[in-house]
Amino acid sequence: MEMRHSRPLTFRGEPLSVDRARRMRWTATGMLAAMAVLFIATHGLVSTHPVWGYVNAFAEAAMVGGLADWFAVTALFRHPLGLPIPHTAIIPENKDRIADTMAQFLRENFLTPAVVARRMSGMNVAKAAGEFLAASPERASDGSLDERSRITSGAAELLAEVLESLDPDRLGNQVRAGLAGQLAKLDIAPLAGRMIESAMVDKRHQPLIDGFVRWAGLTIEDNEETLRDIIHQRVAGVLRWTGLDKTISSSVLDGLYKLLAEVLVNPDHPLRGKIEEGLAKLGQDLQHDPDTRARVEEMKRDLIANPAVAVWWTGVWERIRQSLIRRARDPESGMGEDMRNMLAELGQALQQDERLQEQINRFARRTMVGVATRYGDQIVRLVSETVKRWDATTITARVEGAVGRDLQFIRINGTLVGGLVGMTLHFVTTRLL
Known part of the structure; x- marks a missing residue:
């Protein structure tokens, strides 16, 4: 940098x-x-x-x-x-007296709340910042980056250093606790019900059913020997003695494969209709049935409290953190360009949105008045002590x-x-x- x-x-x-x-x-x-x-x-x-x-x-x-x-x-x-x-x-x-007089002059004429507020009231800080952020990036004659590019590069490096300096376990736990708190406040049952209804209206549930049917077929295929053993144990001894159990198990498996294939290729298959009826009922129950909503809420609480979820999230957060550090320090990652685009969009918003300008200018004015009120004496003392030294x-x-x-x-x-x-x-x- x-x-x-x-x-x-x-x-x-x-x-x-x-x-x-x-x-x-x-x-x-x-x-x-x-x-x-x-x-x-x-x-x-x-x-x-x-x-x-x-x-x-x-x-x-x-x-x-x-x-x-x-x-x-x-x-x-x-x-x-x-x-x-x-x-x-x-x-x-008389340098000590000059230092005190200079500091007092600065305090009385520049760092009073009234003077700061009056000066800030005539400044459009938000618009000026927007013009700077929205300006097209330029390079100096020696090929160096412009001021905004240096800001984004510095911000990326600062992000990497902050992520490295903080305790990853503690930070991950804080983020997890924050997400868990927000998730605990969220009533996910009605949200899931509306998602199911919306997906069925737009026919977006069909790929989900197809995927489920394919998964069922692959599961049966992977566990075919286990299913044959179960059928062998359930049939009568006479059938096992005559060897008909193998014929029955093959017929059952063939029937299952045929049924799944028909459901997969026929969009009007009765079983597919039954699945859709079940999904529609589930969507309604998630929104309106107290018992279903209570069960979903209990499952959500159990999931949040599960230690395995905490371990999983810790690993996810660490991968996210390391990825952010690598991207922040890699000039080819595009993070700097993304940040410049974000700053440019923010600059355009600051230039065009008068309401946003008013809010930011009011915040800047109150902040500067607060600084002058709280830290004015420390500032002039710094000037005085520096000159005295x-x-x-x-x-x-x-x-x-x-x-x-x-x-x-x-x-x-x-x-x-x-x-x-x-x-x-x-x-x-x-x-x-």
């Missing part, structure tokens, strides 16, 4: 977000260094031409703005220049990797805005004052 694990994109062996933040940090630092070089280079040229005054003022203010924003951004994650300045390294120093280096790296690139834009903007402000102040002080 194919397994895939998602992992962050990497660039030169590092997460892409971390690498991009690092490159942006070098860009902001390079701009600050460029402003410092420009300030030094133009300091001696201020008196030679007014333009150099504007350039020098731009570079000076840009340095101040860039340094101020560098200090502010750096103070979020670490001590600037390693100096333990108060109110710096804010995130590492991170060391200072880990939480700094993760937060800086997530937002560090945008924070470096603050440094770049601070450098540019500071330079523009400095150039504006230079213009005001030299031209207007």
